[in-house]
Amino acid sequence: MTRIGGDLVVETLRALGADTVFGLPGQHALGLFEALRRAPDVRVVSSRVENNLAFAADGFARARLTASPDGPVPVTPMIVSTGPGALLTLASLQESRAASVPVLGISSQIPVAGLGGGRHGYLHELPDQQASFRDVVKSVHVVRTASQIPTALREAWTTAATAPYGPVWVEIPQDVLLAPVALPPLSAVAASPAPLEPLPELVAEAARLLAGASNPVILAGGGALRSGSRAELIALAEALRAPVVSTFGGKGVFPWDHELSARSWAEDWHTTELLADADVLLVLGSGLGELSSNYREFAPRGRVIQVEADLGKLESNYPALGIHADVRLFLRALEVPVRAADGRAEATVSTLLARVESRLDSQDLAVERRLLADLRAAVPDGAQTFWDMTIAAYWAWSAWPPDGAPIHTAQGAGGLGYGLPGALGAAASGVPTLAVSGDGGAMYGLAELATARQHGLDVTWLVIDDGGYGILREYLTDAFGSTTATELARPDFVALAESFGISAVLSTLDTVGADVAKALRRRGPSVVVLPAVLKMFAPTHLG
Structure with a gap:
């Protein structure tokens, strides 16, 4: 040869x-x-x-x-x-x-x-x-x-x-x-990425600011999640007695039900105010971009420390003590005195979450909240979830409890079509996956049903069929009172999946949890189609 x-x-x-x-x-x-x-x-x-x-x-x-x-x-x-x-x-x-x-x-x-x-x-x-x-x-x-x-x-x-x-x-x-090659066979090629260590003087300054803070808060972003800094973040939050807010990209880096977890309601004004009220806000692995800053409504009133591996993101949106470093390496280098728990931080978190709950209770959102709860109950620990740019995903950014069932979304760049192919890739790594798409985004990946069938991948694909680009329908209606090019012809998704030899079921809001749970227990690919028109929670600002 x-x-x-x-x-x-x-x-x-x-x-x-x-x-x-x-x-x-x-x-x-x-x-x-x-x-x-x-x-x-x-x-x-x-x-x-x-x-x-x-x-x-x-x-x-x-x-x-x-x-x-x-x-x-x-x-x-x-x-x-x-x-x-x-x-x-x-x-x-x-x-x-x-x-x-x-x-x-x-x-x-x-x-x-x-x-x-x-x-x-x-x-x-x-x-x-x-x-x-x-x-x-x-x-x-x-x-x-x-x-x-x-x-x-x-x-x-x-x-x-x-x-x-x-x-x-x-x-x-x-x-x-x-072309034929004369080089001998290769077996010892190794890559050695250089660790992105923080500058010690900047770590010391961050420690000084945090030690002197009376109301510290932590915002944990995607960079904290990617660096694998969950254990270090828990230790720091507990030492500082600081509430932790996760960005959408950082979901899962801090335990959802921890007493200091302010979760990830980044588009909620109460959360925005919690971040703004901090006398020292420690931002870990976030550029404080459009979504993390609640569409630029965030206005810090205290000092900001920003730890970020992407040099171009340092202070690109807000003045800060900018520290160019891998988040995990920064946290390992940071030393702060341990504070006694006095209940203030826990009360702050509890009050925040109660306000979020009250705000949602004041809107007609029972269908959407029940759907997220039913889906989370259906997904077993150890599975991973992949979400397209659809209304259910916009809810999941804020409301999905990721512990045991991590969430991956396309909100980094915001393009349609991510859910199914992303989930297929994850399934190829050996984990069962749930993909969630709207009918609009689903049309981007229909051909990959053949891939799922060919490779026998353990993917359950939930297609929420609302007849069009649902979130764009809402945006256009809210802005102009009418829509253009959002209503879509689409196939019979159940029949289409079955034509690929894939098990499929037409579900309802009452049965979707059980249908998804059953599909996830089945080996190989499955499709669940849910005809439903969902809506977003309304943004609420104080004052």
């Missing part, structure tokens, strides 16, 4: 730690897929559309990060072909970048002679394919010879696994992938 460039790619990925590759073949990528065929210890998970393939790779990485926060960073390879195939991954890679998910995108390229711009007449040719990816991923690497393959992949892997995690992109020309 003659080893080719594709073999060198697969050997390098295996040496770096990959055991699963998400791939969709293309003409220029034949050398990669022949190499995967020759590698029985590397699993290939396919897809039907490249953007869904990238979402699946994202879901696989998130599931492994969640299941093993102390393990190696689960950089997840994804292989696509040149031009149209590559470009279809962009929106998905934007989500991975926004949510700090380590995906290694590998694309074939036209032959080396055609690189460098111009129009050479190759199929799928772009004048500068890598330019499309530069501002989406963390780094772009272009290989021109076989000897460059191991180092380029190692550098890309290292970048993806360095805090803040994120997607990277490697391009390898068709002729390099197909």
Whole structure:
């Protein structure tokens, strides 16, 4: 057997730690897929559309990060072909970048002679394919010879696994992938991401401010979750007696029912005021962007300490003591005196949650609240959940108790179509998953029912059918009194799923909990369709 460039790619990925590759073949990528065929210890998970393939790779990485926060960073390879195939991954890679998910995108390229711009007449040719990816991923690497393959992949892997995690992109020309290689087989390629340690003087200043605070509050974001800092965060909150608010991206980093957990009602004015009232607000792994700041309504009245692995996010929205560091390493370096529990923080949290509850009670939201409760009761501990950009997901951002059943959403970049392919990727990692989509978002991923069936993945897909883009219907109606282009023709989802050989059921609001629970107990893919029109809770501001 003659080893080719594709073999060198697969050997390098295996040496770096990959055991699963998400791939969709293309003409220029034949050398990669022949190499995967020759590698029985590397699993290939396919897809039907490249953007869904990238979402699946994202879901696989998130599931492994969640299941093993102390393990190696689960950089997840994804292989696509040149031009149209590559470009279809962009929106998905934007989500991975926004949510700090380590995906290694590998694309074939036209032959080396055609690189460098111009129009050479190759199929799928772009004048500068890598330019499309530069501002989406963390780094772009272009290989021109076989000897460059191991180092380029190692550098890309290292970048993806360095805090803040994120997607990277490697391009390898068709002729390099197909050409025989003289390099010996590789088995000892290792990536060593540098730890992002905080500067000790800044840690000391943060400790001084927190020790002197009379009303400290902690806001824990996605960076805290990605760093695996749950134990350290609990210890700090209990030492400071500080309430902890989780951003939507940080859900799960702090125990939902802990006496200091102010949960994640980021779009509630009472929560916004809790953060603003802190004399020292410690922001861990959040850029205090649009959602975390309640659409810029948040206005801190005390000092802000912001710990963030993404240098560009430091003080990008609010003045702060900015500390560029991995959250977990910062928390391990931070030393604060332990305060005696006097009940004030617990009372603050209790009062806040009671106010949130009262606000919801004042609106006609029994259907939505019951649905979330029924779904959470249906999902067993150990399963993971993936949510599309749909009204139920907007509720879940705030209301879903994540302990035992982690939640993953596309709110980083906010694109439609994430739920099913993300869940398929997680299921490929070995965990049962629930995907939740609206009928609008579901149409983005219908082809992946074939993927679920082909690979026998343990995914239950709940499609909430309200006849259109429900959240956009609400936004347009609230803003203009009418809607445009939100009402959608859609298929019979039950019949469609059954045509793929997948078990499906038409549910009701009264039976959906039991239907989802039953589906999750069944091996392989299942679909539950719920015809229901949901609505959002109304934003409420004090005064």
